[in-house]
Amino acid sequence: MLILGIETSCDETAAAIVEGSQAGVKVISSSLATSRELHEKTGGIVPEVAARKQVESIVPVVEDVLKQAGLELNDIDKLAVTTGPGLIGSLVVGVAAAKSLALAVEKPLIPVNHLVGHIYANWVGDNKPEFPAVALVVSGGHTDLVLMKGHGDFVYLGGTLDDAAGEAFDKVARLLGIKKYLGGAELSKVAQACIENKMVGVLPRPKITDLDYDFSFSGLKTAVKRVVDTREFELESLAKEFETAVVDVLVAKTIRAAKEHKVKTLLFGGGVAANTQLRERLKKEAEELDIKIFIPSVNLCTDNAIYIATTAYFNQVERDLGDINPDPSLGIMD
Numbered sequence: 544m545l546i547l548g549i550e551t552s553c554d555e556t557a558a559a560i561v562e563g564s565q566a567g568v569k570v571i572s573s574s575l576a577t578s579r580e581l582h583e584k585t586g587g588i589v590p591e592v593a594a595r596k597q598v599e600s601i602v603p604v605v606e607d608v609l610k611q612a613g614l615e616l617n618d619i620d621k622l623a624v625t626t627g628p629g630l631i632g633s634l635v636v637g638v639a640a641a642k643s644l645a646l647a648v649e650k651p652l653i654p655v656n657h658l659v660g661h662i663y664a665n666w667v668g669d670n671k672p673e674f675p676a677v678a679l680v681v682s683g684g685h686t687d688l689v690l691m692k693g694h695g696d697f698v699y700l701g702g703t704l705d706d707a708a709g710e711a712f713d714k715v716a717r718l719l720g721i722k723k724y725l726g727g728a729e730l731s732k733v734a735q736a737c738i739e740n741k742m743v744g745v746l747p748r749p750k751i752t753d754l755d756y757d758f759s760f761s762g763l764k765t766a767v768k769r770v771v772d773t774r775e776f777e778l779e780s781l782a783k784e785f786e787t788a789v790v791d792v793l794v795a796k797t798i799r800a801a802k803e804h805k806v807k808t809l810l811f812g813g814g815v816a817a818n819t820q821l822r823e824r825l826k827k828e829a830e831e832l833d834i835k836i837f838i839p840s841v842n843l844c845t846d847n848a849i850y851i852a853t854t855a856y857f858n859q860v861e862r863d864l865g866d867i868n869p870d871p872s873l874g875i876m877d
């Protein structure tokens with residue numbers, strides 16, 4: 544079955560075609576346009592600017608994936624689109640385009656939750672994770688721990704009470720003067736350049752011993768600001784200490800959830816899952832407990848349409864076209 548996926552929840556305009564079968568999901572083609580450079584100039588995303596760029600990019604990316612695949616729109620069996628969470632103007636562009644395409648070729652359209660999509664990046668290719676599994680989704684806007692009992696069958700375990708992990712990375716990157724907008728990956732590079740962390744233990748590990756599965760990262764960010772205000776710090780060490788504090792908490796809670804729910808599978812997803820220290824530490828701890836961990840390749844962690852089409856293959860809940868509406872506040876359980 545050929546599925547064309549569309550993703551426009553934030554500053555990317557992405558399309559992808561996947562082929563789903565008993566063997567798994569094969570990527571046929573993928574295309575992505577970003578308006579990131581425009582937001583770097585303003586030091587933060589301007590939703591209207593993102594949506595206008597998406598209006599320009601949506602037709603070219605869809606044409607590109609069809610051309611790469613050597614297919615016509617009519618050859619596609621089903622379409623899929625991100626309906627939320629995300630920026631409303633951006634979501635509207637993707638949903639309107641997907642509805643029009645589906646209507647034109649009279650094919651079904653499947654709505655996809657962006658956060659669930661991040662988890663399904665673990666099913667791309669020959670991967671066949673076994674249930675039950677614990678999934679950690681760490682993106683720019685969300686930090687969620689869920690128990691997955693089957694396809695589309697989730698139990699919410701916990702999530703952030705304030706800033707998301709990616710948001711904390713971005714705000715601290717700005718505080719440290721590393722980058723004004725979406726500086727998580729760049730902060731991580733500065734941390735990797737640290738040979739010896741001279742600031743071990745300077746920052747808190749919020750909620751690490753609490754017996755819930757919630758997170759809190761805004762106080763950690765304030766703690767970084769306090770250190771920055773003293774002007775007595777070494778940049779690489781402070782970046783490393785911040786990254787390690789976030790990783791300590793994420794790894795501790797994820798492993799505890801896996802133990803408590805006696806799962807033998809861990810799934811990982813979202814832009815922050817591209818972080819090297821987090822990938823390595825989670826992998827090491829999971830393997831020590833004989834838990835099979837799935838970690839998508841870095842380009843499948845950040846936003847793309849491959850995982851949107853993949854989610855649609857495994858959760859084929861079609862809806863009437865008139866019923867498919869973008870919802871900026873969609874949660875992982877909605």
Ligand code: KG4
Pocket residue numbers: 553681682683684685708709710712713725726727728729731813814815816817818819844845846
């Ligand atoms: O999932 P994603 O591409 O977009 C959202 O759905 O939010 O995640 C983007 C987030 C940003 O906050 C970005 O700074 C962060 O992921 N990120 C990283 C790394 N790469 C991307 N954070 C830490 N280390 C990285 N290597």
Ligand code: ZN
Pocket residue numbers: 657661682683813814845846
């Ligand atoms: Zn995302």
